[in-house]
Amino acid sequence: MAKISSEELLALYSYFGEPLNEATEILEKCKITQYSTGDFCRQIFDISISEEQYAIFENINFCHCKFFEDKVLGEKTCITCKHVLAVYLAKATGELKKETLDHDVFQQYLNAQLGAYSNINM
Secondary structure (H helix, E strand, O other): OOOOOHHHHHHHHHHHOHHHHHHHHHHHHOEEEEEEEOOOOOEEEEEEEOOEEEEEEOOOOOOOOHHHHHHHHHOOOOOOOHHHHHHHHHHHHOOOEEEEEOHHHHHHHHHHHHHHHOOOOO
16 A cells, blocks of 8 residues: 655645545445456445445546535535545555445446436536
């Protein structure tokens, strides 16, 4: 597992600000799972925080959290949220639990996520 040096974290903090600190806390305290199909054509990352669950899509800067809605999409004062950053940090450090799903199960997972998003008032 790769470690991120203090100098690298400081450089990242100058770019991302407080969401980076919160992302490192997620990485230390929560489970991040990478679900992918056997051929790796589809990937999604799941972050489980207590009762909350966040699905982060591969190479898409989007999260359904309130911070993303307010600060990234609304005020445009931040580049991304702690959940998206946590996924990138997990990928960079190898701190991921990886699971392979067949296409049908992966599709069911995506449908469940879309159902959860449809319940969000944006």
